[in-house]
Amino acid sequence: MWWFLIISLLTLLYYIWQKLRNLGKKYPVCLPHLPILGSLPYMNSCDQAHIYFTKLEEKYGHIYAFWQGPWYAVVVSKFPLAKEVLLKKGKDFASRPRMVTTDILSGSGKGIAFSEYGPQWRMYRKLVQSTFSLFRDRSSLNFEKIICQEANTLCMSLANTEGQNLDPALDCFLAAVNVICQFCFGNSWKQNDKDIEIMMNFSDSIVKSLAKDSLTDIFPWIQLFPNKQLTLLKENVKLRNKLLEKKIKIQKEKFKIDSVNNLLDMLLKAKMNNNSHLTQEPEITDEHILMTMGDIFGAGVETTSSVVKWSIAYLLHYPQVKEKIQKEIDQKIGFTRTPVLNDRQQLLHLESTIREVLRIRPVAPLLIPHLACTESSIGEYTIPKGTRIYVNLWSIHHDPTEWDEPEKFKPERFLDKNKEQLIMPTSSYFPFGCGPRVCIGEFLARAELFLFLAWILQRFDLEVPDDGELPSLEGEYGVVYQIAPFKLKFKLRKAWREAQLSA
Ligand code: STR
Numbered sequence: 001m002w003w004f005l006i007i008s009l010l011t012l013l014y015y016i017w018q019k020l021r022n023l024g025k026k027y028p029v030c031l032p033h034l035p036i037l038g039s040l041p042y043m044n045s046c047d048q049a050h051i052y053f054t055k056l057e058e059k060y061g062h063i064y065a066f067w068q069g070p071w072y073a074v075v076v077s078k079f080p081l082a083k084e085v086l087l088k089k090g091k092d093f094a095s096r097p098r099m100v101t102t103d104i105l106s107g108s109g110k111g112i113a114f115s116e117y118g119p120q121w122r123m124y125r126k127l128v129q130s131t132f133s134l135f136r137d138r139s140s141l142n143f144e145k146i147i148c149q150e151a152n153t154l155c156m157s158l159a160n161t162e163g164q165n166l167d168p169a170l171d172c173f174l175a176a177v178n179v180i181c182q183f184c185f186g187n188s189w190k191q192n193d194k195d196i197e198i199m200m201n202f203s204d205s206i207v208k209s210l211a212k213d214s215l216t217d218i219f220p221w222i223q224l225f226p227n228k229q230l231t232l233l234k235e236n237v238k239l240r241n242k243l244l245e246k247k248i249k250i251q252k253e254k255f256k257i258d259s260v261n262n263l264l265d266m267l268l269k270a271k272m273n274n275n276s277h278l279t280q281e282p283e284i285t286d287e288h289i290l291m292t293m294g295d296i297f298g299a300g301v302e303t304t305s306s307v308v309k310w311s312i313a314y315l316l317h318y319p320q321v322k323e324k325i326q327k328e329i330d331q332k333i334g335f336t337r338t339p340v341l342n343d344r345q346q347l348l349h350l351e352s353t354i355r356e357v358l359r360i361r362p363v364a365p366l367l368i369p370h371l372a373c374t375e376s377s378i379g380e381y382t383i384p385k386g387t388r389i390y391v392n393l394w395s396i397h398h399d400p401t402e403w404d405e406p407e408k409f410k411p412e413r414f415l416d417k418n419k420e421q422l423i424m425p426t427s428s429y430f431p432f433g434c435g436p437r438v439c440i441g442e443f444l445a446r447a448e449l450f451l452f453l454a455w456i457l458q459r460f461d462l463e464v465p466d467d468g469e470l471p472s473l474e475g476e477y478g479v480v481y482q483i484a485p486f487k488l489k490f491k492l493r494k495a496w497r498e499a500q501l502s503a
Pocket of ligand 1: 113202203204206207210240294295296297298299302303363364367368479480
């Protein structure tokens with residue numbers, strides 16, 4: 001009897017204390033939820049997450065909460081709210097939730113993409129940034145040269161399969177792999193290397209099984225039971241690590257501290273100069289190096305190749321857009337030279353098309369989930385420490401109050417009336433995220449997209465395959481929003497062929 005009274009009293013006191021603490025605080029509306037399961041029984045798992053979250057806005061508004069099992073999560077859309085999360089209070093929300101799947105991929109939160117906000121993350125990010133500056137500034141081995149080399153190889157390979165029904169996935173993958181490989185290791189893969197296909201398979205599999213709202217990320221104890229999905233992820237991550245370790249080992253032997261030429265060199269040099277045993281500096285271990293390389297490698301490959309495929313698919317659906325781009329290439333570049341980065345100011349139709357592809361099919365429709373490192377607020381709402389934050393970029397890029405006919409593919413929305421200048425019709429657009437966690441490779445990605453597409457369209461016409469089937473524009477949800485496999489025919493352009501003959 002006594003103990004019952006004491007427990008009741010304590011519960012009551014706790015309840016009153018909580019109420020007092022929360023006095024004056026306002027929280028976002030929350031979906032219905034049950035103990036343990038959270039809001040899951042009330043959520044529809046048929047739709048892709050970003051589309052379902054967008055639908056929920058009709059009922060709950062532009063900021064709402066739900067319980068992802070035991071985890072409190074908030075979804076925001078609308079540019080001003082997202083800006084608060086990513087930019088204005090960027091530091092408050094700059095961490096990442098620890099999840100079973102991302103922990104497997106990142107060796108328990110090492111590397112950059114999925115690691116917690118703090119000195120370690122900052123140090124590795126800075127080292128990657130310094131390597132980027134190396135490749136931007138140097139005239140001998142800069143990004144432009146590397147990308148053009150790979151664009152050339154890509155076009156040669158497409159010319160070899162000219163007129164055949166071709167799935168462009170492998171060629172796009174190879175081009176993106178080889179650019180990032182030169183950045184990471186200072187060398188590249190040959191087209192027929194058997195590693196390429198192995199890499200493409202494990203990379204694709206990792207993308208598909210990550211961030212797919214897998215139940216283990218919500219209830220970590222599920223991993224104690226046999227789980228096919230998780231075993232597959234572990235196997236693929238193991239393959240990836242083995243391949244990277246092999247490459248690191250070979251390159252390590254060539255390392256000279258006074259000649260830093262790529263990301264691995266930069267990390268090895270930092271490791272040699274690291275005084276973590278004497279000072280408070282974060283430590284640099286081989287595993288950290290592996291995970292940082294893995295992040296940059298994976299991000300560089302999966303994102304670029306995916307957007308090139310989306311662009312090709314949209315141009316197949318909208319041949320009139322493709323013709324406008326080609327007309328501009330013919331006028332501004334012609335056939336006697338190949339495209340360079342400086343042509344960006346001139347090829348406005350291509351630039352606006354790339355912007356539109358990144359709007360209508362963002363690489364990461366929900367970005368990567370953020371985590372509140374401290375108690376903070378969004379708009380008038382209090383956000384407790386530890387809240388998972390999903391920024392619904394999909395909804396922001398399809399907001400009908402910001403975009404005219406958002407569901408339509410209209411590259412000209414990024415051009416002024418006279419089609420003479422690129423414009424930004426609204427600020428509700430950030431395909432690379434923004435704030436402290438903004439995409440680190442935006443510059444490289446934009447350069448690759450422009451050059452790969454310009455090179456391809458200067459030489460080739462894109463035609464539907466023999467079965468007349470156009471690519472599905474629906475997309476498959478994963479940590480990268482990928483297009484389903486499709487085929488097309490690359491046909492050398494008549495004008496290009498004639499120019500080559502007369503040259
Ligand atoms: C792709 C597959 C792989 O082998 C390794 C990685 C790690 C980094 C990931 C990458 C992935 C997918 C795209 C991500 C990137 C970090 C940033 C990028 C998620 C899973 C995006 O935000 C789109």
